[in-house]
Amino acid sequence: MCPIITAAKEHQAGATVLAHSAGTGSAFEIVAREDFSDVTFLIEFTHPQMARAARPGQFVIVLPHEHSERIPLTIADFDRDRGTVTLVIQAVGKTTQEMQKDCCVGARLFGVVGPMGVPSHIGSVGKVVCVGGGLGVAPVFPQARAFKESGAYVIGIVGFRSRDLVFWRDKFESVCDEFIICTNDGSVGIKGLVTDGIDSAIKKHDDIDEVIAIGPPIMMKCSAEATRPHKIRTTVSLNPIMVDGTGMCGGCRVIVDGKQKFACVDGPDFDGHKVDFDDLMNRLGRFTEEEKLAVRKWSEHCHQSEPLPHSTAEG
Ligand SMILES: Cc1cc2nc3c(=O)[nH]c(=O)nc-3n(C[C@H](O)[C@H](O)[C@H](O)COP(=O)(O)OP(=O)(O)OC[C@H]3O[C@@H](n4cnc5c(N)ncnc54)[C@H](O)[C@@H]3O)c2cc1C
Ligand code: FES
Numbered sequence: 001m002c003p004i005i006t007a008a009k010e011h012q013a014g015a016t017v018l019a020h021s022a023g024t025g026s027a028f029e030i031v032a033r034e035d036f037s038d039v040t041f042l043i044e045f046t047h048p049q050m051a052r053a054a055r056p057g058q059f060v061i062v063l064p065h066e067h068s069e070r071i072p073l074t075i076a077d078f079d080r081d082r083g084t085v086t087l088v089i090q091a092v093g094k095t096t097q098e099m100q101k102d103c104c105v106g107a108r109l110f111g112v113v114g115p116m117g118v119p120s121h122i123g124s125v126g127k128v129v130c131v132g133g134g135l136g137v138a139p140v141f142p143q144a145r146a147f148k149e150s151g152a153y154v155i156g157i158v159g160f161r162s163r164d165l166v167f168w169r170d171k172f173e174s175v176c177d178e179f180i181i182c183t184n185d186g187s188v189g190i191k192g193l194v195t196d197g198i199d200s201a202i203k204k205h206d207d208i209d210e211v212i213a214i215g216p217p218i219m220m221k222c223s224a225e226a227t228r229p230h231k232i233r234t235t236v237s238l239n240p241i242m243v244d245g246t247g248m249c250g251g252c253r254v255i256v257d258g259k260q261k262f263a264c265v266d267g268p269d270f271d272g273h274k275v276d277f278d279d280l281m282n283r284l285g286r287f288t289e290e291e292k293l294a295v296r297k298w299s300e301h302c303h304q305s306e307p308l309p310h311s312t313a314e315g
Contacts, residue, residue: 028109031084036167039091040135042076043103048083050114056142057120057237057269060085061245063111064102069095072242072264074214075115076138085112088138088167116245117268120235122146125209127153129201130176131223133194133215134160139237140214141171148175155201155208156180159194159219163187194219198226208232213272217281224272234272238263240280255279 032044050060059074077086091100103109120143128147132140137158148154156176160166161184173179180197181189190196194215202208211234213223220236227234240263243251247265254263255276261267 028112030103030105030107030109032086033103033105036088037165039100040088040165040167041091041100041103042086042088042138043099044077044079044084044086045109045112046082046084047112048080050112051078051080051083051085054078054085054115055119056122056146057139058115058117059268060087060112060114060116061242062087062099062109064095064099065110068098068110070113070243070245071095072116072239072245074139074237074268075142077142088135090135113245117264118266120146120212120237120269122150123210124150125152127155127205127208129155129157129198129208129211131157131194131198131211131213131215132159133213133219133223134165136213136215136219136237137168137172140212141168141175143212144172145175152209153177155205157182157194157197157201159183159197159215161185193222195222195226198223202227202230202232210235211272212236217277217284220272220275221277224275224277228273235269236272236275237268238270238275238280239268240283253283 027047029046030043031046032042034042036042054075059072061070061072063070073087073089075085076088078084089096089099091097122143125147130140130144130147132138144154144156154176156172156179158166158172159182163183166181166188169181180201182192182194182197183189184193185191190200194213198211209232211223211227211232213220213234214237217239224234224236238254240252240254242264243249245264247262250262252263254261254267254270256270257274261270
């Protein structure tokens with residue numbers, strides 16, 4: 001089996017430490033898996049050093065197997081006692097569908113780089129609204145928890161298409177002073193979009209200091225427009241296509257306040273009132289044909305592909 005290369009940055013007292021380790025051991029072993037729907041699933045993998053270094057708002061770049069694409073995934077949770085990192089993944093294309101098929105308990109990811117990106121700024125705010133749309137519900141959770149730990153009054157707003165897609169309700173309720181679920185079909189909570197939840201929170205509270213919104217670009221754009229007239233600081237987490245994750249390739253270029261930024265090193269968090277979301281959405285769609293082709297080819301050959309290696313007692 002090939003050695004696993006990991007690079008874990010530790011943010012300690014303002015410094016960034018880059019720690020490398022190589023070898024097999026139990027690093028990146030998948031110790032839990034939960035399926036939230038036909039396309040959304042959670043994996044929890046072991047890496048004590050990474051779990052210690054992780055901060056809310058950061059992401060990792062995952063190489064599920066030796067020959068796969070490297071894909072960025074947000075750290076949805078981390079447990080320093082158990083030494084684990086949790087990812088919530090939506091199977092939208094070749095690599096994520098491969099992971100959905102292969103990432104079972106006992107299997108091992110080939111490589112993970114991280115934590116990457118600038119950690120979210122958890123300032124001392126009085127009242128904060130943490131908004132997650134669809135899959136964005138998972139990455140906003142560590143921020144909601146961190147704000148709660150910092151003493152803030154936390155209002156959680158999550159949006160799903162319908163009741164059967166809802167996940168982590170208990171986790172949010174445990175860290176939120178108020179919690180609003182919005183569903184498109186009204187099968188649970190408010191019937192409507194997260195922006196309806198934001199409007200109702202703003203009506204009820206005239207002292208909101210900050211809104212954090214994570215989800216599909218259109219949802220983050222609409223959330224920023226909902227808060228703009230009220231001049232409430234609004235932070236979004238951008239998800240442009242990333243390649244190297246080090247600020248070298250330019251793949252993740254985004255426009256913020258008319259200036260070019262690289263989401264992998266300058267973000268992924270940015271001021272939602274200054275982001276050019278139309279540019280982001282255009283750039284996200286530029287490889288659609290290649291992505292469709294990759295899924296088609298993979299589907300034809302997936303039965304021949306090798307599953308991820310399983311951990312053994314020897315490591
Ligand atoms: C900082 C960041 C955090 C992210 N966190 C999560 C997460 O927690 N869970 C999750 O399911 N997804 C997350 N994504 C998106 C995830 O990386 C893509 O869905 C994944 O790369 C798609 O790969 P694919 O081969 O399955 O699909 P493809 O068919 O290749 O792509 C499907 C769509 O995903 C996007 N995409 C493709 N390649 C990349 C790439 N290299 N980088 C970013 N986006 C890409 C494009 O919009 C594309 O249309 C995140 C992206 C970024 C940038
Ligand atoms: S991913 Fe290459 S510059 Fe950000």
